[in-house]
Amino acid sequence: MLAALRAAAAAGTRLASVCVGAFVLAEAGLLDGLRATTHWVAAEQLARAFPEVEVQPDVLYVDNGQILTSAGAAAALDMCLHMIRRDLGSAVAANAARMSVMPLEREGGQAQFIVHEHPPVPRGSDLEPLLDWIEDNLAHEVTLAAMAARVSMSERTFSRRFREQTGTTPLQWLLRARVRRAQYLLENSDYTVERVAQQAGFGSPTAFRERFRKVVGTTPYAYRSAFNGRRVNGVRVPR
Incomplete structure (x- = not known):
């Protein structure tokens, strides 16, 4: 599968990942030196596993041109509408959004809704x-x-x-x-x-x-x- 992805990228095929699919693109080496995102729960793990990737944990999707990555499943729909808009124009994208019963206006830079937990405290801590x-x-x-x-x-x-x-x-x-x-x-x-x-x-x-x-x-x-x-x-x- 990794070889197929590399071959597709080399042929100029556009590749896009949904949620933790970014890990597969990163494993194939296709995100090295690029910005990328994934679901915020997995963002830290992605950054640790692939330090060559500039992980952006707080956006809906990232468009590098040929390679795109998205956060959770809902953010992937935003990414798809973005690709439709890029390829076919805003009117077609707006119609696709209406058919999907979803808003068109969410841009990639909009923040994911992240649960910000407290840093863990060791059990038995005097604090x-x-x-x-x-x-x-x-x-x-x-x-x-x-x-x-x-x-x-x-x-x-x-x-x-x-x-x-x-x-x-x-x-x-x-x-x-x-x-x-x-x-x-x-x-x-x-x-x-x-x-x-x-x-x-x-x-x-x-x-x-x-x-x-x-x-x-x-x-x-x-x-x-x-x-x-x-x-x-x-x-x-x-x-």
Whole structure:
């Protein structure tokens, strides 16, 4: 199969991958020196396995001309519409989008919706009680000094120990926790964006929107539109 892919590429055939299909193209050597994407869950593994590939984990698809790669299955449809538009024009692509009951306007650079988990903490870590306390107090002001005091350490020692055990800084962990709380509230409540910002501990709605877009890759409104739903007989359905 790898030989067939290489031969097709050498003959000028356009090749496109869906989701983790990028691993096959990379194994064939067809992505070396190129930008590529895959489903965000597998992006880190792709980058480790094929360091010659410039992996972009937060986009829907990448078009290198002859070689294209896409994220998950839905992003592959965006990639296909992009190829139709490129080959046959916007009118034909728009008709294909209508027939597929999907939007035409999502470009390749739009961000994937990524679940940003906290860096793992080793079991039995002396930081576990502190992290639970942070989660319980996200709506309130949580300072570096307060965190260090709860574990009876100086701020400098605490910051070093925290990075050793989590791979990130206390304040970065706190911001990520607040974004995750905001994601949960956007998905499961009808709170206004202003109230979500308050409940997640952001100083202002503006600061919340800026941080949310930076971490998640989209606005709180767009995220809610994609993921918020209501329940009918206990089953979650789109609004």
